[in-house]
Amino acid sequence: MRSSFSRRVILALVIIAIAAGIVPALRYYRDFMSHVSTDDAYVDGTVALVSSRLSGTVSAVYVEDNWQVKEGDLLVTLDPRxxxxxxxxxxxxxxxxxxxxxxxxxxxxxxxxxxxxxxxxxxxxxxxxxxxxxxxxxxxxxxxxxxxxxxxxxxxxxxxxxxxxxxxxxxxxxxxxxxxxxxxxxxxxxxxxxxxxxxxxxLSYTRITAPMSGIVTHKTVHVGHRVQPGEPLMAIVPTRRLYITANFKETQLTDVRVGQAADITADIYPGYVYKGHVDSISMGTGAAFALLPPENATGNWVKVVQRVPVKIVLNQPPPPDKPLRIGLSVEVSVDISDTRGPLLTSTLQKHFFRNGKPFTPPERLQIPPLPEILPGWPDIGPLPGGQSTPPSAPMKQS
Missing domain, CATH: 1.10.287.620 (Helix Hairpins)
Structure with missing residues (x-):
């Protein structure tokens, strides 16, 4: 009797354990079938390299590394004399x-x-x-x-x-x-x-300003340096233009579509999930655009699963207490249950097109008007196009 009771208790415990495990197992199976994920993902973004258009000597530097600047802020001035x-x-x-x-x-x-x-x-x-x-x-x-x-x-x-x-x-x-x-x-x-x-x-180019708002990084310029046109002086990383580059295996991209929801977790903030979506899928694998692409036309060929970069855009800017930085490692999980989205387009592109025609660029360089230089110059009159008729005009030939 005692052994029979023990078997019944053990059987009941097994049934309860199976019943308790069914729910998370079904949830895991559903998530496994409707999501693809990768840990080969990193924070990426547009980095603006600040350089000079002229050859000159640096007379003043107004920023340091990791300083926050706004678009149009003065960064460097060259000797204007x-x-x-x-x-x-x-x-x-x-x-x-x-x-x-x-x-x-x-x-x-x-x-x-x-x-x-x-x-x-x-x-x-x-x-x-x-x-x-x-x-x-x-x-x-x-x-x-x-x-x-x-x-x-x-x-x-x-x-x-x-x-x-x-x-x-x-x-x-x-x-x-x-x-x-x-x-x-x-x-x-x-x-x-x-x-x-x-x-x-x-003369206006001697005042080098920030082309966009962001954080100054990799500053290499100092007072007294002789700079040349196109020489990088510093870089500006915009905090609101960061995105995720997730390198998925080609076997995972069967049902990935533009617009699908994505969850991003960063190693630097464990437990916090950023919400985003698939913006676009690259037209080539990472190896195809490498500096030295692989040579597959050889005798000893081994098939390697290729990875395709997928651009993930955040739905909202990161919170102030959890900012992202370029190069951080993240994990990305994409919900592939809805496969009605396109394959060869970008969700950002439609925001800059109306009736098939572009109406505003996503990045536009703000060009300030030329300042009046050296106050006190003698006035020699307006430039061509804005002149007035002088009081004495020569007579026409009869």
Whole structure:
């Protein structure tokens, strides 16, 4: 009797244990069939390398490693004196170009006045010739006097032709358009204005600002360094543009689709789960884009399961007490129960397209307007396109 009772107790305990294990077993089986996971995943993000557009000497550095900066904050300044001199030279060249245009207009006015003078002289020579010709026919004046009148007429006519050529030459020096409403809209002024704008632009490049908000890392620049164009000075890691790169096995991607929910756990914060979704799936394996891709056309070939990078985007920014950092190891689990999503697109792309056309880029470099350089410069008037009509305009050629 006692052994029979013991068997019954043991059987009951086994039944209870099986019944208690069914629920978690079913839950595990359901999770196993509806999720794919990997621990080959890392935090990734866009890193902005800050560099100089000019060659110069660093005069001031305003940040240090791991400092937080905002878009547009001043990071580094280069010695601006050389570029200020170039701006001065360009302004002087622009003023000289305007002065040259004024001189050309003065030459055109003088040529027109000379033309009027020679035309008046020609009219007088015609009158003198007609009078001397009538007197010569009446044998009142000598042939010498008549020849002098003929010569004077021919000289006056040649002077008019010369004056006309001088007016044409003066108009050609102004580009053929002598209308005063476009007085300074000339190639020589436009070239000088473009040189001034380029000099001012180079001067503005001596102030290196943050292209985006983030954390300064890998700062290598110091005061007194001689930097070259394109040389990395520091890097800025944006805290709100981080994402996860999960390298799934190719055998796990059968049912992975864009838009599926994903759970992310970081080794640095055990127990905390970040919520995200599949943003896109890479068009190639990691080995295909490696610096030295594998050579499979060999005799000793061993099949290796390839891994495909999958981009996971967080649904919400990380909480302030649990920030993510580039390079951290994470584990990713993707819910593949819903396979209606696309395979070859990105969830971020649709936010920047309307009716199939882009309307705003996801990253846009903010270009500040050029500052006014060196206050106190003499005002030489507006640049081409904003000029006004001078009070004295040359007369048109009749």
């Amino acid at each position: 050389t570029f200020q001199v170039r701006v001065d030279q360009a302004r002087a060249q622009l003023a000289r170009a305007r002065q040259t245009v004024d001189e050309l207009y003065a030459q055109l006015a003088a040529a027109r006045a000379g033309l009027e003078l020679t035309e008046s002289q020609l009219n007088q020579a015609v009158l003198d010739y007609n009078r001397e010709a009538s007197l010569y026919k009446a044998n009142v004046v000598s042939k010498e006097t008549y020849d002098q009148a003929v010569t004077a007429y021919r000289v006056a006519k040649a002077n008019v032709a010369l004056a006309q050529h001088q007016v044409t030459q003066a108009q050609a020096a102004l580009g053929g358009d002598s209308e005063d409403h476009a007085r300074y809209d000339r190639p020589i002024v436009q070239q000088a204005a473009a040189a001034l704008e380029a000099a001012r632009l180079d």
